Amino acid sequence: MSRTTAVREAVTPIRPVSGARPAPSWHRARVLEHAPVADRYQYLCLEAPTIAATAQAGQFVMLTVARDNQQAPVLPRPMAIYRRDARAGTVEVVYGVVGDGTRQLTTFRPGERMLVVGPLGQGFALAPAARRILLVGRGIGTCSLTTVAQDLAGTSTEILAVASGRDATSVIGGPLYRGYGARTVHEVTDADGTSDIGTLRGMLTSDLDGDPPQQIMTCGSERLAHLCRELGDRWRADVQVSLEAHMACGIGYCHGCATGTRSGPEESPLICKDGPVFRYTTGAGV
Template identity: 70%
Template sequence: MNTLDTDAVIPVTDSVTPLPGSGTGRPAATWHRAQVLASTPHGRGHHFLRLEAPSIARTCQAGQFVMLTAARDEDTGPVLPRPMAVYARNPQAGTIDILLGVVGDGTRRLASFRPGERMLVVGPLGQGFRITRGTRRVLLAGRGIGTCSLTTVAQECAGTEVEIVAVASGRSADRVVGADVYRAAGVTRLHEVTDDTGSSEVTRLRDMLIAELDQAPPQQIMTCGSERLARLCEQLGRRWAADVQVSLEAHMACGLGYCHGCATGTRSGPEESPLICADGPVFRLAHPDTDR
């Protein structure tokens, strides 16, 4: 959503289902001409924005997203908005943080906004992650910029009895995302794994997580950013009988469900495929009952 770090295998969309009650109980979206408070490069190929958006900061749920329009007041041509996960929020200050991958004209334009300028922001949007009653431990597994969809889960759990175990994966240390937010939220069991050290290799990561968590496994697993990582989470969910939720990424034109341009591709009987913007972006990653 903030521009996926592609790591393709069998598409997880083949086995996702909307969360129960998807589309209900979410906060109403609001429209802001948000002032840009900070705009700085962040790591390799990423850019950090802090926006003044009080109602979004106050009501946004973990895993929800916003639509950012990279048009300035003097622009006359149409500019499509971009969906961006909320990286962090501060309800007291009325701010939201966005971390985006700078990969094309649209994201370069978003990164060109300077403090003091205003940007059109609509949100919060979508179905966020859902922490069920009785959960005591959650595993968050994110890859690259996809980790931005998970960091607000850690913020939401800060100061509660829910313990967060986090995996932040990237091609190299300067592409690992989320460690700053995780640490600020009090996450102490944080694993930063990278391709160049081999620590992000799926089998190695699986063995490490099993060794650490098998005796007291998480009741829920949440993931975003990599097909391989999602499939690993699916396997661990079977092993631990854990609920697995995945945040999907998609290009969107509206983010509200009007354009129907972000269907998952998984049909529900005769009905249209669930929409990532309206029924997601968070879905349950269903797993068949196979040998554990």
């Protein structure tokens, strides 16, 4: 069994309250800003008022990278919502340029229109009674967590965050977390050794064993997902993980993003429809 399969088969769907998930809509969204971030990422700001007003923490959008009547990659790309502003009607995305589709995406300029569908998927389930929430992300995976911090800004719930990357240019979200009032933000990298799992485990247990978080949310790294599961068992915390996957539709029609192997006649949960956020099984009560 691969590590990826092991992670996916250890999760269970989060069942939303009936009617709580917003219905997706499609937009010919106007590109407002589009610019490089460091040397690996792109920042994209879109005018999509309905998505901005309804998107829940941890949901995503599908971006069509081909213009009308253009010979280009036709399948849309799933992108986490990095931030949304209901008042301004904007949705922000930060993405990595990793293949033909995302390279094509970089060619959109302010003023152009892009087909966007969302908000999609099951987001994070915030527990009203949680006093402290730990957010643990790596690289572009951190973009799935920032809307959690956005929703908690100004509340009594303390935000604790880890933003990990290969080097300083790969770490995302630190300034945003601080702007939302995070009590602690650890920016850790492979380059200086601070992202080492043993080092990170020691730092977090030393800091938090005395008053641990009630919820842990993670995305972007299998190693970090395993660490979060371990910490969830240690602290009896609710652990939720946002899984990443290639998708063709984003709404459950194509069945191309199942979380694990088939068991009997039933298909395993779909990352686009039942996720991308799942509950990681731990010894915690929820």
